[in-house]
Amino acid sequence: MRPFPFLATALSVAFLPTLAAAAQREPFEIAKGWEVERTVGDTSANPCIMTHTYEDKDDNNATNAVVFGLDGSKANLVLAYQGWDFDKEEAVKVPLFLDKKPIKIKTTWIGDGKTLRAQFPDTLVPDLLAARTVILRFDNGNADFRIPNFAAGYEALRRCDAAPAKSAPQAAIGAAIASPAPAMPSEARIASYAVGIALQRVLKECDVASTGRQRSGVETRMAALQPEMAPFDANIREQLYKKGFSCPPADKEPDFQAMMNRFIDLSPEAFAAAMEKQGEPEKSAEAAPKP
Structure with missing residues (x-):
């Protein structure tokens, strides 16, 4: 089972070098x-x-x-x-x-x-x-x-x-000096948060089945991740927006349900690892670095 396009895109966002520097x-x-x-x-x-x-x-x-x-x-x-x-x-x-x-x-x-x-x-x-x-x-x-x-x-x-650099108010310069840049979360946690954003949008905009427990579980997981992701939230959403959005088709409903349950039940690190492994083609021991 492979993630359907929008959630696969959410996972891929964590691997973009532009995101790490976007803040x-x-x-x-x-x-x-x-x-x-x-x-x-x-x-x-x-x-x-x-x-x-x-x-x-x-x-x-x-x-x-x-x-x-x-x-x-x-x-x-x-x-x-x-x-x-x-x-x-x-x-x-x-x-x-x-x-x-x-x-x-x-x-x-x-x-x-x-x-x-x-x-x-x-x-x-x-x-x-x-x-x-x-x-x-x-x-x-x-x-x-x-x-x-x-x-x-x-x-x-x-x-x-x-081009000349944009001028910044003196107060903003002082704040930047006083407050160091926030630490970048791990790729796994960024990937999980990106998928959580995608899940929230699917639940809100698409005709998919969900239980109260599932909707509550997604929101609880996102609430736990949000404090560390707050400095990067806008940039993650921007990357997802650029990739486009589509609701999961009917034949992918089981995939959506499985992914949502994993997102709720697993830690962010375990979830990202499971999804990345799930999305990889089978590789032999002699596989090229890039097929």
Whole structure:
């Protein structure tokens, strides 16, 4: 049993690198599928990043994301894939290809859960502008990431870097100094909270069966998560909104009931683990990092 699309999307939200930074960034522009954001309070020459996120229909709708930003004469590249599970700060040496062109710059990728990040000289930019796909060539298979319209995103990124920062009231600056940024909840708890938002909407807007115990159980679980999620709630809802909404079809009613009961009965960590495992295709011991 696989989660139906809207709840699967809710789970995937936790794996987007943009979400982890959303509480500290503000949107600048969307350019042909690339979201350009500016880091609030960053006074450097390169305060902005560009992000392209998509679901791969050839890979069971797994979430993929490419994040790019400049840092002086350096270029930062982050790749995120829902099927990865790297240790925090895990060093990964894997060659980079742009389309069929090998990039001979030696670098070590740093893993962290669903992401790999690396820094390159900004001489990589012309190759990225000419490419359509970023490829990491692992020993047991390739991990490829689509970068359509990279040039349009890059132009918007440069406009964002060049734009003056928005002024903030002195009181807000003082509050920001006095109150450090809240700790980011774990991916599992974010995923559970996102699914809870989806469940609440389905129960409110869709013709699905539910008992008083189930409705109360969903609200109780969400109330327990809400205090730690409050700083991130708006951004989680924004990501879900961008992905769209549809009620579960009649033939998925048993799936909806099973997921709702798991959400109520399991801890957020156990629920997220169960749903992620449920949604994964069966993999052999020799499975590629990205089928």
